[in-house]
Amino acid sequence: MAEYAGLGLFLLLGSGLVALFLVLTSVLGPKLRFAEKQEPFECGEHPIVSPYQRFNVKFYMVAVSFIIFDVEMVFLYPWAVVFKGLAWYGFVGMLIFLSVLTIGLAYEWMKGGLDWN
Amino acid sequence: METSTVVVSVFLFSIIALVFMPIMTWVERKQSALMQDRIGANRAEIFGIRAIGLIHPVTDAIKMFTKEDVIPTGANRFLHAICPFIAVVPAIVSFAVIPYGGSYTAWGSSWSLVVADLDYGVLYIFAIGSIAAYGSILAGWAGNNNWGMLGSIRVAAQMLSYEVSMGISVVGLFMIYGTLRLTDIGVAQQETFRLLGFVEHFGWATAGTAWVDFIKIPLWGAILQPLPMFIFLAAILAENKRPPFDTPEGESEIVAGYFIEYSGMKFGLFTAGELVEVVVISALMAALFLGGWSIPYLPETAIIGGLSELFGPNLANVLAMIIAVHVFFAKVLALIFFQMLIRWSLPRFRYDQVMNLGWKILLPLSIANIVVTGFVILLVAEITG
Numbered sequence: 001m002a003e004y005a006g007l008g009l010f011l012l013l014g015s016g017l018v019a020l021f022l023v024l025t026s027v028l029g030p031k032l033r034f035a036e037k038q039e040p041f042e043c044g045e046h047p048i049v050s051p052y053q054r055f056n057v058k059f060y061m062v063a064v065s066f067i068i069f070d071v072e073m074v075f076l077y078p079w080a081v082v083f084k085g086l087a088w089y090g091f092v093g094m095l096i097f098l099s100v101l102t103i104g105l106a107y108e109w110m111k112g113g114l115d116w117n
Numbered sequence: 118m119e120t121s122t123v124v125v126s127v128f129l130f131s132i133i134a135l136v137f138m139p140i141m142t143w144v145e146r147k148q149s150a151l152m153q154d155r156i157g158a159n160r161a162e163i164f165g166i167r168a169i170g171l172i173h174p175v176t177d178a179i180k181m182f183t184k185e186d187v188i189p190t191g192a193n194r195f196l197h198a199i200c201p202f203i204a205v206v207p208a209i210v211s212f213a214v215i216p217y218g219g220s221y222t223a224w225g226s227s228w229s230l231v232v233a234d235l236d237y238g239v240l241y242i243f244a245i246g247s248i249a250a251y252g253s254i255l256a257g258w259a260g261n262n263n264w265g266m267l268g269s270i271r272v273a274a275q276m277l278s279y280e281v282s283m284g285i286s287v288v289g290l291f292m293i294y295g296t297l298r299l300t301d302i303g304v305a306q307q308e309t310f311r312l313l314g315f316v317e318h319f320g321w322a323t324a325g326t327a328w329v330d331f332i333k334i335p336l337w338g339a340i341l342q343p344l345p346m347f348i349f350l351a352a353i354l355a356e357n358k359r360p361p362f363d364t365p366e367g368e369s370e371i372v373a374g375y376f377i378e379y380s381g382m383k384f385g386l387f388t389a390g391e392l393v394e395v396v397v398i399s400a401l402m403a404a405l406f407l408g409g410w411s412i413p414y415l416p417e418t419a420i421i422g423g424l425s426e427l428f429g430p431n432l433a434n435v436l437a438m439i440i441a442v443h444v445f446f447a448k449v450l451a452l453i454f455f456q457m458l459i460r461w462s463l464p465r466f467r468y469d470q471v472m473n474l475g476w477k478i479l480l481p482l483s484i485a486n487i488v489v490t491g492f493v494i495l496l497v498a499e500i501t502g
Binding site for chain 2 (some may be wrong): 009010013018037039047062063065070072075082101102109116
């Protein structure tokens with residue numbers, strides 16, 4: 001646990017500094033509030049639509065692909081650290097795992113899931 | 118807590134918070150001025166002292182602190198207030214595992230120039246870096262603003278896309294060094310290998326031949342894994358959302374993207390966070406690919422040994438420590454310069470280009486790199502037995 005002491009101190013220093021900045025800026029600044037000023041910025045117009053609407057399904061595709069490849073990454077890291085000990089056995093095993101995912105990526109690519117037009 | 122840990126932490130923190138955080142704005146202004154053949158910001162003065170524009174960060178801070186903190190109607194006040202915090206603190210805290218020097222023993226006390234020597238160091242940086250994404254995503258979401266929401270969606274998709282290739286590109290490096298601990302990677306990069314060593318192995322020359330020993334190459338990540346270095350650099354620059362990957366901000370299309378509803382120092386903190394992240398990227402690149410605190414062809418043991426003959430072992434360790442810190446930060450400064458070059462040279466990518474680069478180019482290349490690296494490592498192991 002000793003190596004986490006520095007980390008804790010660093011977190012404390014960093015968050016302390018940023019918290020101080022946030023408190024200072026809300027204390028020091030002027031406070032002149034009226035309805036027009038508090039409106040969300042919309043290039044000078046009154047905002048008429050809510051920002052919380054449906055968005056393009058492509059972003060959903062990105063999220064799904066991200067989860068697949070991020071989990072792959074989690075498997076790759078411990079494998080990479082012990083790679084030299086596993087030798088060919090580990091290499092072929094990971095090759096099979098990678099090829100399954102690469103076929104998945106190729107399929108998504110062919111289906112147009114990665115296109116942004 | 119040991120005294121050395123406190124000193125090492127406070128030293129690194131003050132370098133980040135008091136040197137890099139304010140001065141990076143100056144670097145950005147002055148370097149853009151240099152590249153565009155201008156003089157750059159130099160008008161702010163204190164008692165007639167202009168100090169080549171170094172007063173500007175101070176005036177910036179004063180201005181931002183004294184600006185009104187506007188929170189728009191309909192905004193989520195809690196998230197709006199906390200987002201600058203989430204965006205900046207991870208950038209600062211990710212420095213904690215980056216070693217800016219080796220381990221030194223002087224007058225009976227040992228000093229290791231890293232705040233927290235975690236054995237999963239790189240994974241820690243990626244994990245903390247992902248938390249910073251929440252700061253940007255929620256900032257756009259919390260402001261009740263159409264442009265902010267668009268920026269926030271773009272941030273989410275872009276950061277997710279590039280996190281994959283960023284993480285996978287460096288796997289080859291961990292296969293070679295067999296560790297995720299950044300101090301171990303730093304030590305491993307001080308070694309050299311003989312480029313013509315295979316000649317001896319195949320019996321084409323006797324062991325100890327001068328011309329075989331002559332060409333030595335440092336075991337830097339940049340030399341062992343040149344392609345992943347560029348993939349990693351491109352991916353991590355995209356993670357940082359600065360030009361040419363600044364589609365989430367896109368001043369000319371979505372005004373300022375995710376931090377559009379921020380003013381005063383809250384706005385300043387987002388900028389500061391980005392600039393601190395520039396330093397993080399430089400430090401990480403230096404630690405992973407450019408030999409960390411080491412000088413090529415001059416391993417640290419040789420430096421300490423040589424200095425010990427002149428000054429004795431204690432002073433030699435102290436001097437070696439000072440040299441290491443300077444070498445490391447010289448590399449960091451060079452990489453900051455390089456990043457600013459990119460930032461002021463390339464125009465912004467279109468959003469489909471950004472996504473294509475991440476998924477169709479960088480990701481297949483980094484997966485292919487793992488296969489090739491693994492094959493070469495095992496082949497070399499087979500040959501040399």
